[in-house]
Amino acid sequence: MAAEPLNWSRAELSALLLKAGRGAGFPLAHAEDMARAVGRYGDGRAMEAVLRALGTPWTALAMKVTERRLIIESACAVQALPHVVDALTSGCEEALLRGLDEPCLLAAYLHGTDFAGHPMGEHWRVAQGPATLAVPAPQPITPEQIAELEIFAARTYVPASLTSREGAGQGADQD
Amino acid sequence: MTKRHPDRVMSLAHLGAAQPTRLSFLRRLMDDLARLEAKVSRPTWDIDADGHGHAVYTVTLPHRQLSLIAFANELDDDARSDRVIATAWDAAFVLFDGVPETADIKRLRANVPLQEAGRYSPRELTLSRANKSMRLFTHVVEALRSGQQPDRAMVAECGYLMRTTAVYGNGKFGLSDRTRYAADDILRRPFTAEMLTVWLIRGFTHDLAEHLGAGKIDRDIKRFLGIGNATGLGMAPFLVTHPQLLHAWTDARETVLAAALGDIVDARRAARLLALAGEATRYLASWRVPDTGAMADIEALRADWAGFVQPLTPEELMAAGALADAMARAAARSPALEELVVAWIIEAPERTLDPATEGEATQLDLVLAGAMTCRALRALIADECAWALAPDFAHAGETRQFWYVSEEKLEPRLGARHEEGGADRESPLDTARQIAALYQSLPETTDPCFAFLAKHPEHRAAARRVQFVASHPYAEIRANLIGEDAAPIHLLRCKLAHFGATRFDPKSRLWTRVTLAQGLPLSDEIGARVPWLPSL
Numbered sequence: 001m002a003a004e005p006l007n008w009s010r011a012e013l014s015a016l017l018l019k020a021g022r023g024a025g026f027p028l029a030h031a032e033d034m035a036r037a038v039g040r041y042g043d044g045r046a047m048e049a050v051l052r053a054l055g056t057p058w059t060a061l062a063m064k065v066t067e068r069r070l071i072i073e074s075a076c077a078v079q080a081l082p083h084v085v086d087a088l089t090s091g092c093e094e095a096l097l098r099g100l101d102e103p104c105l106l107a108a109y110l111h112g113t114d115f116a117g118h119p120m121g122e123h124w125r126v127a128q129g130p131a132t133l134a135v136p137a138p139q140p141i142t143p144e145q146i147a148e149l150e151i152f153a154a155r156t157y158v159p160a161s162l163t164s165r166e167g168a169g170q171g172a173d174q175d
Numbered sequence: 176m177t178k179r180h181p182d183r184v185m186s187l188a189h190l191g192a193a194q195p196t197r198l199s200f201l202r203r204l205m206d207d208l209a210r211l212e213a214k215v216s217r218p219t220w221d222i223d224a225d226g227h228g229h230a231v232y233t234v235t236l237p238h239r240q241l242s243l244i245a246f247a248n249e250l251d252d253d254a255r256s257d258r259v260i261a262t263a264w265d266a267a268f269v270l271f272d273g274v275p276e277t278a279d280i281k282r283l284r285a286n287v288p289l290q291e292a293g294r295y296s297p298r299e300l301t302l303s304r305a306n307k308s309m310r311l312f313t314h315v316v317e318a319l320r321s322g323q324q325p326d327r328a329m330v331a332e333c334g335y336l337m338r339t340t341a342v343y344g345n346g347k348f349g350l351s352d353r354t355r356y357a358a359d360d361i362l363r364r365p366f367t368a369e370m371l372t373v374w375l376i377r378g379f380t381h382d383l384a385e386h387l388g389a390g391k392i393d394r395d396i397k398r399f400l401g402i403g404n405a406t407g408l409g410m411a412p413f414l415v416t417h418p419q420l421l422h423a424w425t426d427a428r429e430t431v432l433a434a435a436l437g438d439i440v441d442a443r444r445a446a447r448l449l450a451l452a453g454e455a456t457r458y459l460a461s462w463r464v465p466d467t468g469a470m471a472d473i474e475a476l477r478a479d480w481a482g483f484v485q486p487l488t489p490e491e492l493m494a495a496g497a498l499a500d501a502m503a504r505a506a507a508r509s510p511a512l513e514e515l516v517v518a519w520i521i522e523a524p525e526r527t528l529d530p531a532t533e534g535e536a537t538q539l540d541l542v543l544a545g546a547m548t549c550r551a552l553r554a555l556i557a558d559e560c561a562w563a564l565a566p567d568f569a570h571a572g573e574t575r576q577f578w579y580v581s582e583e584k585l586e587p588r589l590g591a592r593h594e595e596g597g598a599d600r601e602s603p604l605d606t607a608r609q610i611a612a613l614y615q616s617l618p619e620t621t622d623p624c625f626a627f628l629a630k631h632p633e634h635r636a637a638a639r640r641v642q643f644v645a646s647h648p649y650a651e652i653r654a655n656l657i658g659e660d661a662a663p664i665h666l667l668r669c670k671l672a673h674f675g676a677t678r679f680d681p682k683s684r685l686w687t688r689v690t691l692a693q694g695l696p697l698s699d700e701i702g703a704r705v706p707w708l709p710s711l
Contacts, residue, residue, distance in 0.1 A: 010354065011346025019580075028603050029635035036540060065626045082635070086625040090545030124687060158597030160581035164588040 008141060014039025016149050017050065022097040024054040024154030026078070031052035033082045033109070041108040049102035051145060054076040054152050075124075077102040081109035086128050088115050094127040096120075107135045176437050182562065183506075184393040190652065192511040193666030193672035194518040197707070201675030203690055204370045207361055208701045211236050215378070215698035218274065222247060226471040229284065230697070232375050233274055236361055241300070242271045244280065246287050247383060252309070264290070264304035266337065266379070269416050270372045272298050272351065285595040290341075297351040300368040301344045302622050304336040305376060308403060312336045312384060321390025326711040330396055331461055331711040334678060334690045336380040336607070338403030342369045362485035365420060366674060370691075377402045377692045394697070399711045401693030404676065407686035408587040411666040412578065415604045418643060419539045425649035428521065435520050436498050445492040448523045451707055452484040455519060464680040465637050472511065479505075522707045541639040545625025549617050552624045554640060557615045558646050559659035562653035563610035574608070575659035580654035589663065589685070607655040610639040677708060 021031025033092040038046050044168040051077060060072040061080060072080045075097040084095040097117075100106075103124060106117035116131035117124045183189060191587035195202070232243040249265045260644070267287045279298070290304055307313075311333040315325045344351040344366070356362045361371075381397050392400070414421050438444070459477045465469050483505060491497055498520055505516035547555075556564065566573040572666030577598045581588045592598045613634040617627065628635045639692065644650045654661055662684040669681070678688035694709025696702070 007294065007349045009297070009346030011352050012349070022603070027632040027635060028609075029639060030632055032636065051492055054580045061629065063629060065623075065629070070629075082627065083629040083632075084542045086545040086628065086635075089542065090623055090625045154582070155199075156580060156600050156602070157582040157585070158579040158588070158600050160583055160588050160589065161590060163595070163596050163598075164581070164590055 008146065010039055010042060013042060013141070016090065016146070016153055019153035019156050020050075020054055020149045021078075021152075023152040025058050030078065030082055033085075034078050035140040036105045037081075037108040038105070041111065042138060042141065042143065043104075043108065044141045045104050045136070046108045047141050047145045047149075049105050051148050053102065054149075065092075067091075068093045071098070072096070073098045077109070081105060084115060085109065085115070088113075088126065088128065094123065094125055097124040097126065098122070099126045107131070176433040178426075178433045180379050181651075182653055184429065184651040185236045185649055186424075186655045186667040187652070187661060188510040189514060190512040190669035191662070192509075192670045195672050195675045195677055195708075196428060196518045196521045198424075198521065199673055199675030200364060200366045201370045201374065201695065202705060204363050204367055204374065205695055205705050207364070207367070207700070208234075209605065211361060213361075213701055213702070215375075217382070220382070220386075222383065222386055225249070226383055229280065230379060230382070231280075232378060234371070234375070238360060239272075240274055241361075241371065242274050243268050243372060244271055244275055244283055244287070245376070245379045246284060249305070252516070257525050259557070266307045266376075266383075267304045268302070268372060268376055268379075269295070269299045270301040270368055270375070272300060272356075278439060282374065291343075291348060295349040297349075297355060300362075301342055301372045302348065302350060302353050302594070303342040303369075303372055305339045305402070307634065308333055308335055312380075315384045315392065316388040319392065319444065322390065325396060326391050326414055327396065327711060330399060332463070333403075334399065334693055335401050335403035336384055337376070338405055338677075338688070339373065339376065340405050341381065341409065342372055345371050348478060349668070351473075366426065368697075370674065371403075373402050374692050374695065375698075376696045377695075381697075385434050396711070398694060398697055398700075399709060401695070401709075402679075404689050404691050405686065406471050406667050406671060406689065408589065408663055410670055411663045412587055412602060412604055412668055414652060414666050415606060415656065418640060418647070421652075422647035422650035426647070431521050432517055435524055436502065438498070438524065439494050439495075440497060442489060442493065443525075444523055445489040447525070448492055448519070449487060449489065451519055451522050452487060454479060454706060454710075455515065455708050456484065457710040458677075461710045462678055464678075466681060469679075469681045475662070476511045476515065478497050479508050480515060483512060483516065508709065518707070538620075541643050543625060543628070543635065543639050544642050545623055545628070547642065548621045549624050549627050550619050551620055552641065553614060553619065555616045555645050556610060556617075556641055559648075560607075560610050560614075560641060560651075562651075563607040563655075564614060566607060566655045566658060568611060571658045573655055574605075574657050575660065577625060578656050578657070592657070598691030603636070605655075605657045606637070606640060606651060606676040608657060609634075613637040613641070623650055626681070 017039050018031050018035035023033050034050060038050050064071045070084060070092050077100060080097055080151055087095055099122060110116060113124055114128050117126045118132055214235045216233050218233055222228040222230055227247050227249055230245045234241045245266055245268050250263055250265045267290060269283055269287050286295060290302065295302060311329060313328055315336065318325045362368050381392060381400060385391055425637065445661060459480055462473050464473065502516060505513045568574055571593055574592055577590045577592045579588055579590055579597055579601050590597055616631060616634060624638060628638055664681050664687060666686050668679055669685050671689050676691050677693055678690045680688040682688060694706040696705065
């Protein structure tokens with residue numbers, strides 16, 4: 001994809017990501033978390049991962065919860081990471097993500113928390129502690145990525161009805 | 176020190192009766208401009224004899240400069256529209272970080288008049304536009320040209336020379352993210368950049384009328400000329416999507432109110448309360464709107480206020496518990512009277528405002544307390560969210576409306592769920608229904624709620640809101656916003672009152688006109704007394 005720099009504010013990105021998440025059928029809180037994490041992060045690589053997730057049907061996570069551990073199989077990052085943060089802030093000691101599809105989203109979702117992801121072969125362990133892996137420099141977000149997001153966001157738009165316009169404002173006023 | 180109960184404060188009836196207070200954002204801006212000894216200059220006035228061109232106003236503060244850049248354009252009368260969806264305006268504005276160079280003006284001249292169709296940079300903090308109030312603007316210019324002052328009755332009736340619609344900020348269309356300036360000494364409070372824009376635009380409208388009229392408007396008339404604003408549904412969702420801010424703003428007001436109610440009223444405070452009561456009486460007498468229903472509400476408030484202030488004497492006010500008694504009297508009468516009395520009591524203390532109000536711009540993420548058991552979360556809903564459990568959502572009337580974003584203009588709209596399509600794409604402003612659905616699904620178990628929510632992620636947003644409102648009681652509008660009786664105008668009134676708007680002039684249940692910055696000091700009067708409720 002072309003990497004043409006784009007002057008999009010973080011607030012714009014977050015707003016568009018929220019709508020795109022809702023348009024793709026994500027539960028509201030997951031769309032909110034994605035908007036916050038990836039919008040704030042402003043990284044083209046994370047955006048690419050999000051676009052792949054938006055195009056993937058939402059399926060129930062296969063997970064196991066014990067008192068100290070959350071285990072998620074075939075972990076789709078945008079689905080799993082909000083629950084990982086929930087679990088770790090609720091007393092779980094670690095989360096094990098087997099087959100995590102988009103490890104590049106770990107840094108975005110864990111930003112501002114006390115948790116970090118650590119690779120364990122094909123899997124990832126998330127627990128309290130400092131990150132041990134260097135986070136690559138952010139890549140620019142491209143107009144093409146924005147255009148793709150807008151396709152998902154458009155799924156939340158509704159053609160305005162005539163009745164919705166009634167009483168919604170005056171066309172002209174010369175007072 | 177007991178604060179008012181959130182079931183009362185956050186009801187639509189009370190939100191829809193809100194009045195501006197000394198905590199309103201325009202008032203706090205005036206405080207800060209005075210504290211920082213701000214100076215306003217006009218380094219550029221490149222406006223021709225027809226009133227077209229551009230001007231720059233620069234606010235110089237100890238630590239930075241901010242400039243309003245105004246572009247005045249030619250506009251046919253039949254193209255003048257208040258709608259946010261209009262495409263041309265009499266004037267367009269940006270608030271610029273610093274003092275613009277020629278290249279900045281050139282870049283912005285190509286974009287600012289286009290408004291939403293243009294693109295902006297982080298150097299621009301806000302974007303806005305305004306149309307002339309033709310009857311008054313023309314009258315003021317003609318009066319000045321003939322060596323006269325404008326007719327005071329006409330000025331009092333309209334109260335502004337130009338009317339804004341949207342004032343965009345926080346990253347829209349590439350503008351600066353608020354996070355870039357949220358720690359700044361002048362811009363840290365909520366919507367300060369937007370309020371500063373409005374206040375500077377007001378000065379531009381005065382200058383433009385004086386330029387075209389080749390005369391000076393008397394200072395008291397000029398001070399009364401604020402900025403009109405037409406506000407519709409676009410403003411309403413913000414209060415639902417920002418529960419942290421709604422709580423912070425409301426809690427600041429309720430905290431200051433509770434403290435003021437606990438004060439001992441001395442002779443000085445009593446005199447001030449009576450003077451302010453007179454100010455409110457004059458304001459109410461001059462507040463007239465065309466809509467007969469809205470006018471009847473204002474007349475009822477006038478009568479209630481007259482009955483409320485009639486028995487007040489300095490001695491009565493200095494009696495122990497007098498203000499609390501006054502509040503109780505007002506509360507027993509009507510939400511409109513109660514909210515006016517709240518603003519009156521807050522206005523009177525001369526002390527510096529409570530530091531608790533400094534948290535008004537707090538931006539917190541909602542975080543799930545996932546260790547809470549499902550049983551405890553259910554109990555929390557029952558205890559804190561009765562307003563969400565009260566509606567019977569199986570009844571068609573309780574889901575009559577749905578909010579959505581229009582495909583054509585990307586603007587919020589309200590649809591009729593049972594008559595129109597599109598409800599499957601509705602915006603999630605149905606907080607009460609979401610909480611009720613969570614309540615119905617939650618098992619009575621001691622499992623941690625995060626485990627339940629991992630299996631039922633559709634309820635996670637509601638769970639976070641419930642937990643937040645338990646510790647931040649003013650975070651939610653305590654009403655069913657998709658019910659047939661929920662009128663958006665109440666939400667607009669609430670937010671506009673926080674801004675400091677006066678003279679609410681509702682045009683329907685969906686939109687209103689207001690006046691902003693009316694009565695505030697002019698740019699060469701920073702630090703002068705600011706009236707609570709202005710009248711001419």
